[in-house]
Amino acid sequence: MKCPFCGSFDGQVLDSRPIEHTSAIRRRRQCNQCKKRYTTYERPEEVILMVIKSDNRREPFDRKKLWASIARACVKRPVSTETIDKIVSEVETEISDYIMEVPSSVIGQKTLQKLLDIDTVAYIRFASVYNNFADVNDFMKELKSLKKEHDKKNIKKK
Ligand SMILES: [Zn+2]
Structure with a gap:
């Protein structure tokens, strides 16, 4: 994941938790370069039959x-x-x-x-x-x- 502040790919996930009533997951991340924290959301790609x-x-x-x-x-x-x-x-x-x-x-x-x-x-x-x-x-x-x-x-x- 690319840091939205400095563009570094060197980061870590601090915390992952599912969002209630959805299949999405919210992750708190921290950049190892600039040490800033940000949040990402992950959801499965919708499958079309x-x-x-x-x-x-x-x-x-x-x-x-x-x-x-x-x-x-x-x-x-x-x-x-x-x-x-x-x-x-x-x-x-x-x-x-x-x-x-x-x-x-x-x-x-x-x-x-x-x-x-x-x-x-x-x-x-x-x-x-x-x-x-x-x-x-x-x-x-x-x-x-x-x-x-x-x-x-x-x-x-x-
Ligand atoms: Zn950064």
């Missing part, structure tokens, strides 16, 4: 966009905005395991699994938009496999 689209393009993960696409699938369905918030938050938490990039298909699958528990119509709408099925058979196959998974999960719960 990139979504890999099916055509390999990347775009930053956008919470609002996911929210809007779920809301579209839930039009005139008994799904509250709180529920949509919850789905988005859960998906967001689950994909935070990915360090830099996450395939859009992962986000789609996670969202679908949650919608399946909530509302079948919303699930089917979301699935048809998200997966862009080539034909009805592909769609039915997907639906069956998810349904099977879902039933398995429910049996385990009981």
Whole structure:
């Protein structure tokens, strides 16, 4: 760290402490040249998760966009905005395991699994938009496999 008074790089940290409710750290430093004291703040670089689209393009993960696409699938369905918030938050938490990039298909699958528990119509709408099925058979196959998974999960719960 360069001393703001004399420009020397020869300094020491006297004290480090986290700033409450943030991930920042405040450090008291002293310059070994001019002996003056100063304070620095350190915070982690904000990590932006990139979504890999099916055509390999990347775009930053956008919470609002996911929210809007779920809301579209839930039009005139008994799904509250709180529920949509919850789905988005859960998906967001689950994909935070990915360090830099996450395939859009992962986000789609996670969202679908949650919608399946909530509302079948919303699930089917979301699935048809998200997966862009080539034909009805592909769609039915997907639906069956998810349904099977879902039933398995429910049996385990009981
Ligand atoms: Zn100095």
